[in-house]
Amino acid sequence: MIGRREQAEPLAGGAVEDLGLDPPPGFALNLGAAVRNVTLMAVLALTTAAIIYSLFGSVMLMTAMSMSVAYAVVVGGARVGLVCALAVFGMLIVMPRDPAWLAGLGGGDGQALIIEVLACVVVVLLAIAVELRRQVGIGLRASLDRQRRQAELVQAVLDGLGPQMFVSLLRPDGTILEVNRSVVEVFGKARERLLGQRIEAPGWLDGEDMRERVAVATRAAAAGETRRLDLRVCTAKGTMWVDCSIGPLFDQAGRLRYLVTSALDITQRRQAERAQQATFDAVPTALLLVGRDGRIAKLNKQASQLLGYSVETLTGASLERLLPESARDHHQGLLEGYFEQPSSRIMGGGRDLVAVRADRSTVPVEIGLNPLPLEHGEYVIAAIADISDRRAAQRTLEEAASRLEAEVAERTEQLQVSNVRWRQRSARLQALGRMLDHLPGCRDESQLAEVVATYLPEIYADSSGLVCIEAEGKHGTHAQWGTAIPALQDRAPDGLPSRSAEPRRWRMGGGMSAPMVFYAPISSGEGHLGWLECRMPMTAEDEAGGEGEEAEFLLGRVSHNLGMAITNMRLRRTLEAQATSDALTQLFNRRYLDTVGVRMVAEAQRHARPLAVLTADVDCFKDINDTHGHEAGDRVLCELAEIMRAQLRASDLPCRYGGEEFVILLPDTDQDAALECAERIRAAVAEARLEPSQEPITVSLGVAIQPNDGEVLRELIAAADEAMYRAKREGRNRVERASSLGA
Known part of the structure; x- marks a missing residue:
């Protein structure tokens, strides 16, 4: 489309002789x-x-x-x-x-x-x-022949511009003198019907606004100016968008002879542009697409609303229109510098930026730049944010700061005291922030208590105190800092402070010089979780200055966040246990085995260390369930799990595999040690008298060794299972090795 336009534009503003045209009809005597x-x-x-x-x-x-x-x-x-x-x-x-x-x-x-x-x-x-x-x-015959040849030449030139180029030759008043074949075909009218009509006549253009725009462009072309505009025209097949150029045609003496129009079908381009514009407008931020020449190629409706211009007015306009006079001289240099080293960054470098609106008012803005290289040129997307509210807030803050400075000048001594207190409060808040950052990483109650006892002396340097975390309503974990806290009179009979749901503070002695004691309950949705006591010296002036309320507030924040940390930690432990443990036997479950067991087998293979897999199954477990009920069977499985734990090391991995079947992984265990461990488990189970019948219960076990019986966990369990079922077939209450280990 750009190439077509470049073919049409030289016609406008040229000379009559460029098309091979003579002056109006006449003759010259020889x-x-x-x-x-x-x-x-x-x-x-x-x-x-x-x-x-x-x-x-x-x-x-x-x-x-x-x-x-x-x-x-x-x-x-x-x-x-x-x-x-x-x-x-x-x-x-x-x-x-x-x-x-x-x-x-x-x-x-x-x-x-x-x-x-x-x-x-x-x-x-x-x-x-x-x-x-x-x-x-x-002379007359020669002139007529020359005019005929010129008319044929002009028609051939116009028709030779291609089927997508619509060209018309007009008189200065806008009357059509000649059109090319593309115009005849697109409007579906005979050439004779088109000649003699005005270019803005009804039936050509879709809408009164389009006709008015063409009339204005025609008058401008008659005045010697070339105009370019997008038009919506009515064709034989419906409406079509064209990119039209209307300009003058002069003779060699510089006199206006004709007007020439050239147009290209841009319907598909307009449809694509509308889709792109819809995407552009969907962005909630004001956006401008600016080329290297400093002209605005595209903008969204948010930018139009912010700047007060219509989209059509700013499209193709210079960006300098939006700049104040003081910034226009060096703007082009800054733009070139950006395109030399394009990057995503905030424009301005700390300078105050303003945009000039259509009504010549200014609006403070913040501009983010992002380079956008395209096939037809380099562009930058400018995201513009109106920071008027921010500036207003800044001005408000600056005014408040000015008033504060005035007050400081009037009350210097008072301000110095206040500054000291503010520094202390800032240091306390920073220490509180560090403490709160450490709480989520604690794994148990003792770590939580130690974190609080470590950071509270940083918050209040002269304080001493105690943090106590209860477990199931009993005195659980506690930590103390500073000097030992003497016995308080406000204590419950069990030795704990009374479980007040509200924080409290009081003086320990009978005067204003006595230390201040602060009590803050630790609680959450689960109920009362403990308490926090803190004792610190505090004068009457400090208390009157708000130190008491501040300390109560900060300790309340500590107790509140400590309660949430305790709840989250216990919930995390519960979820981890539910995810990795069997709810009945408290052994690891099959999911944990599939995750950790696979890793253990891989580690043993990588380091060439032995690893054994044991499978155990309760003999005749169905008879227990049928005779004594499933609850009795569940108790048997729980007692079997305790027996197995007693025979295993801390590094071993016992798992309930399903039903009455168990799988045990023994790292760093060779064949002999694995058989010995399996025999200990078998014997311990056979000697025990389990509820409810106190009758002997036996298990059959199978043993497999890596890598002889398999290289991955699935193969090892299959080999141990085969050995375990062989033990059942050969009489139960036995330990059998996998077939590859030999008899």
Whole structure:
């Protein structure tokens, strides 16, 4: 589409001769040819006249014959002149030599001589008039032929611009003189019906606004200005968007002769642009797409609303329109510098930026720049944020700061005390923040208590205190800092402070110099979780200055966050246990085995260390369930789990695999040690008398060793299972090795 436009634009503003056009219809007399022919006729006539006069002595006969011969030679050529000359001489030969006849032709008195001379003049003038008329006819025919050829050339040029280029040649008043074939085809009208109409006539353009725009552009072109605009036109197949250029066409003398319009079908481009614009408008931030030339290629409706311009007005406009006068001189240099080193960054570098709105008012903005290289050029997307509210808030803060400075100047001593307190509070808040950052990483209650006891002395340097975390309503974990807290009178009979749901503070002694004691309950949705006691020196002035309320608030924040940390930690432990443990036996579950067991097998294989897998199954477990019920069976499984734990190391991994089947992983265990461990488990189970019947219960076990019986966990469990089922087939209450280990 850009290439098409470049083909059409040179027509506007050019000269008539650029299209091969002559000035308006007319002709030019070939004066040189006429003079040449008249001179030649005169020479021939004089020669012929001399011959005739010498023979006959008659001026009239001499003139008539000599002019006829001369005109025949000049106009008809040598052959016609020769024939005419022969005819004249033939007439002379046969003509009688009677003096009376000759006297009647040319002889006589002086009056006859005057008549003959006048007749000669008339004949000469007649010959000249005939020659001039002939030359005029030749000029007219040549001019008409040239105009016809030029019209054919113009039509060929217009038609040769391609089927996508619609070109019209207009008179300065906008009347159509010529159109190319593409115009005829797209409007579906005969060429003769189009010629003579005005370019903005109804039926061509879709809408009164379009016709008004074309009328304005036509008047501008007649004034010598080229206009370019997008138009919606009515074609034979419906409406179509075109990119149209209307401009003047001058002759070599610089006089306006014609107007020329060239247009391209941009319907698909407009549809794509509308889709892109919809995406652009969906962004809630004001956006401008700016080219390297500093012109705005695209903007969204948020930018239009922010800047007060319509989208059409700013599209294609220079970005400098939006800049204050003081920033325009060096803006282009800054833009070029950005395109030399494009990057995503905030524009301005700490400077205050303002944008000029359509009403010439300014708005403070913050601009983010992001480079966007495209096929047809380099661009930058400018995201513009209105920071008027922020500036207003800043001004409010600055005004408040000014007032504060004035108050500081008036009350310097008071401010110094206040500054000290603020520094103390800031340090306390920073220490509190560090403590709160450490709480979520604690794994148990003792770590939580130690974190609180470590950071509270940083918050209040002269304080001492105690943090106590209960477990199931009993005194659980506690930590203390500073000097030992003496027995408080406000304590419950079990030795704990009374479980007040509200924080409290009081002085320990009977005067204002006694230390202040703060009590803050630790609680959450689960109920009371403990308490926090803190004792610190506090004068009456400190308390009046708000130190007591501040300390109560900070300790309340500590107890509140400590309660949430305790709840989250216990919930995390519960979830971890539920995710990795069997709810009945409290052994690891199959999910944990699939995760950790696979890792243990891989580690053993990578470090070439032995690893054994045991599978155990309760013999005749169905009979227990059928005889004593499933609850009794569950108790048996729980007691079996305790027996297994007693026979295993801390590094071993016992898991309930499903039902009454168990899988045990023994890292760093060879064949002999694995068989020995399996035998211990078998014997311990056989010797136990389990609820509810106190009858002996037995288990059958299978043993597999890595890598002899498999390299991955699935293969090892399958091998141990096969050995365990062989133990059941051979009488139960046995330990069998996998077949690859030998008998």
